[in-house]
């Protein structure tokens with residue numbers, strides 16, 4: 428794969444962004460034809476997904492959050508959410524859930540314009556968000572299909588103990604794998620799992636190099652807006668495949684090239700010329716106005732150098748890799764280590780480390796109105812991080828896929844005042860250093 432910045436419809440995109448888009452749409456095509464081809468479909472969530480294990484049973488993988496995200500980017504989620512609210516779901520319910528339910532009510536047409544078939548299995552790996560459980564309870568009734576649940580203990584004390592790991596492994600052996608065998612009709616082959624895990628670890632190595640490239644000045648990537656494209660394949664239906672390993676090798680080569688040339692990130696309007704502010708961002712982005720939101724940052728020379736959201740499908744930058752030598756234990760550790768499964772002090776430590784190692788000028792929270800899993804405790808985190816790092820923190824509120832909760836003028840105003848405050852602070856410290 429030869430990756431370079433290319434222009435499509437007047438929007439600049441890195442080739443990697445186009446490739447990941449093609450991978451995601453190929454998965455929708457695979458879903459559309461799965462049943463005709465005699466394949467089974469599993470639905471599963473991004474955090475704690477057991478993609479390599481599902482691949483061992485030839486399941487085609489459907490990820491409901493990605494369907495909602497795609498609906499948001501395609502401006503369809505607003506209508507789906509209204510539909511779900513009309514049938515009684517409250518305004519406070521996670522909008523990914525309502526987008527999914529609304530999509531089902533309106534004929535279950537996927538982002539490729541073709542019907543999304545009913546899954547054969549709902550595989551819930553429970554990693555810290557209670558909504559996941561309620562979401563699958565609702566769709567299980569609609570689909571009338573089987574659900575299997577992997578209970579993952581919360582990291583309340585910020586550590587993974589042997590007991591916690593064994594608890595997950597036992598469920599994999601005694602409940603999850605037998606269910607996958609029965610539904611798929613395919614016998615489990617642990618060597619097949621080892622092969623996929625080997626591919627995962629290679630891709631994870633390169634993903635980490637890409638994310639950590641943002642320690643350079645200027646950063647060659649935007650680790651939030653660009654980061655969501657980079658994480659796309661590994662967070663969804665592709666982790667463990669050779670195609671994904673090749674994608675991350677090529678992506679790292681592309682980013683390495685940008686470092687050598689001293690280039691900044693590619694934005695939809697071309698390469699960023701001047702990096703003025705470096706930020707760490709907590710919380711998912713808004714999808715309904717994704718490009719307008721990003722523009723509010725790059726227009727001001729603001730680059731996100733690290734974010735918690737690009738860890739939601741796996742925290743790899745502190746050393747964890749899928750380990751083919753311990754196939755089931757490594758799946759357990761992956762689930763236990765998910766960002767949403769970590770307690771607040773661990774999240775704060777992680778974000779403070781980013782602030783320091785990535786030499787950030789500020790910390791910004793994009794609080795998502797309907798995502799309690801991320802939003803709970805964010806103000807507390809903000810105060811703690813501000814105090815520990817001495818860097819200014821900012822707070823905005825938007826939503827994932829409900830367009831009613833993205834107020835462009837309001838968000839822009841708040842961001843501009845925040846960026847101004849950072850620049851003033853930076854100027855004062857530069858003066859002090861010069862004096």
Ligand code: SF4
Pocket residue numbers: 521522523524556557558559767797798799800801827
């Ligand atoms: S509440 Fe947040 S983490 Fe949970 S399903 Fe909704 S968006 Fe995902």
